[in-house]
Amino acid sequence: MICRKCKAPAEVSLPSHNTAFCRDCFAIYFTRQVEKAIRHHALIKYGERVLVALSGGKDSLTLMLELSRLEYDVTGLHVDLGIPVSSSAARAKVEGFCERHGLKLNVVELAKHGLPIPDVKKYINRPVCSACGKIKRHWFNRVALEGGFQVLATGHNLDDEVARLFANTLRWDAGYLSDQGPCLEAESGFARKIKPLYRLTEFETACYAFLNGIEIHSAPCPYSGGASFTGHKELWANLEYTSPGTKIAFYDGFLLRGRPAFAHVEQQSGAALAPCESCGSPTSTGLCGVCRLGIAVAERRAAAPDRQSDPDRQSTPDLQSDPDR
Amino acid sequence: MITVFVEPDNETLTFARHNTVLMLQRRLGLRVNDALIIRGGRLLTPDSRLNDGDEIRIRKVMSTG
Ligand code: SF4
Ligand SMILES: [Zn+2]
Ligand SMILES: [Zn+2]
Numbered sequence: 001m002i003c004r005k006c007k008a009p010a011e012v013s014l015p016s017h018n019t020a021f022c023r024d025c026f027a028i029y030f031t032r033q034v035e036k037a038i039r040h041h042a043l044i045k046y047g048e049r050v051l052v053a054l055s056g057g058k059d060s061l062t063l064m065l066e067l068s069r070l071e072y073d074v075t076g077l078h079v080d081l082g083i084p085v086s087s088s089a090a091r092a093k094v095e096g097f098c099e100r101h102g103l104k105l106n107v108v109e110l111a112k113h114g115l116p117i118p119d120v121k122k123y124i125n126r127p128v129c130s131a132c133g134k135i136k137r138h139w140f141n142r143v144a145l146e147g148g149f150q151v152l153a154t155g156h157n158l159d160d161e162v163a164r165l166f167a168n169t170l171r172w173d174a175g176y177l178s179d180q181g182p183c184l185e186a187e188s189g190f191a192r193k194i195k196p197l198y199r200l201t202e203f204e205t206a207c208y209a210f211l212n213g214i215e216i217h218s219a220p221c222p223y224s225g226g227a228s229f230t231g232h233k234e235l236w237a238n239l240e241y242t243s244p245g246t247k248i249a250f251y252d253g254f255l256l257r258g259r260p261a262f263a264h265v266e267q268q269s270g271a272a273l274a275p276c277e278s279c280g281s282p283t284s285t286g287l288c289g290v291c292r293l294g295i296a297v298a299e300r301r302a303a304a305p306d307r308q309s310d311p312d313r314q315s316t317p318d319l320q321s322d323p324d325r
Numbered sequence: 326m327i328t329v330f331v332e333p334d335n336e337t338l339t340f341a342r343h344n345t346v347l348m349l350q351r352r353l354g355l356r357v358n359d360a361l362i363i364r365g366g367r368l369l370t371p372d373s374r375l376n377d378g379d380e381i382r383i384r385k386v387m388s389t390g
Contacts, residue, residue: 001370001371001372001373010370011367011368011369011370012368012370013357013358013370013371014358015357015358016358020370023368159387201358202386202387203358203359203361203386206361206384206386207361207368210361210363210368210384211368218332218333219333220333230387233387234387237356237358237359237387238356240358241356241357
């Protein structure tokens with residue numbers, strides 16, 4: 001195969017776009033897709049400061065590198081979850097990457113805030129991933145607010161977005177379908193949330209990471225019960241294989257025609273938000289969910305200090321039946 | 326003989342011969358954009374020819390968590 005643009009030997013074949021590129025022309029194509037996303041959806045305005053959530057995976061590091069090359073004012077944020085082995089490996093990848101490219105980085109250590117994920121798993125009777133996700137979102141929002149960032153960027157790619165949209169469509173989740181997309185405007189004390197890689201597939205971000213020598217953290221979290229939406233992603237990979245271009249058409253069609261059709265549904269606004277009494281994050285409950293989690297973990301840790309040295313015990317009957325969690 | 330290292334499974338496979346990347350992908354049940362096919366610091370497109378003695382790295386891209 002030869003590059004569609006310059007006729008050099010191609011390295012990346014993209015049946016979805018009926019094309020193939022050499023590495024240099026692929027870099028140009030990739031940048032164009034990011035610029036197009038930013039322009040069409042006004043993701044970043046001139047002079048705004050962007051906080052980029054960095055997990056250490058290929059998508060987040062790719063996003064950070066690309067935004068910095070486009071000369072946006074970016075700062076990375078890594079949340080160190082405190083999970084033995086896997087968290088320190090992910091953090092080392094993020095720190096090494098930022099150092100190599102001279103990029104600014106903030107690290108939040110959950111252990112320093114009393115909420116390392118292993119303790120959340122041990123003491124809180126709810127699926128650890130839902131608590132973990134909530135804690136990560138809390139810190140992304142909080143660092144964005146406290147650090148004066150107008151924008152919070154995440155590395156979600158087209159496959160992530162299509163799988164999520166598909167799942168919500170299967171449920172006809174009107175709330176989701178009325179307002180999701182690559183840009184969630186700032187409101188109630190939250191920064192604007194953006195997904196500049198939404199036009200690029202997982203394959204394309206993986207190519208970018210490889211071609212730019214990005215070392216990624218790919219070991220799965222020990223608590224992960226398999227990827228979310230894996231079944232849907234598989235289904236979509238087959239659809240895309242038989243009908244190239246289906247993914248982006250589905251997603252763009254949603255933004256253009258689906259979302260507007262649902263827009264009127266949503267206006268049932270929730271309870272008014274006020275700053276959390278403890279940490280200042282917007283909440284409708286006085287004390288925000290993460291501060292309440294922190295208190296619950298601290299209390300149970302104090303009540304059962306012996307369990308810290310017993311890694312095999314995951315949960316106890318009294319906690320499992322505790323209605324107030 | 327072609328040696329294939331598969332990530333993230335960290336599996337090493339050997340094949341007597343395969344003419345092209347596409348044949349190798351079919352053999353492993355991979356669609357065209359399911360994985361990066363890497364040889365010596367370069368990415369290979371499906372039509373690329375494989376040679377005896379090649380060391381190929383296959384990096385599956387579907388994220389796992
Ligand atoms: S898989 Fe691990 S890192 Fe991901 S949400 Fe669950 S606990 Fe957190
Ligand atoms: Zn080219
Ligand atoms: Zn709080």
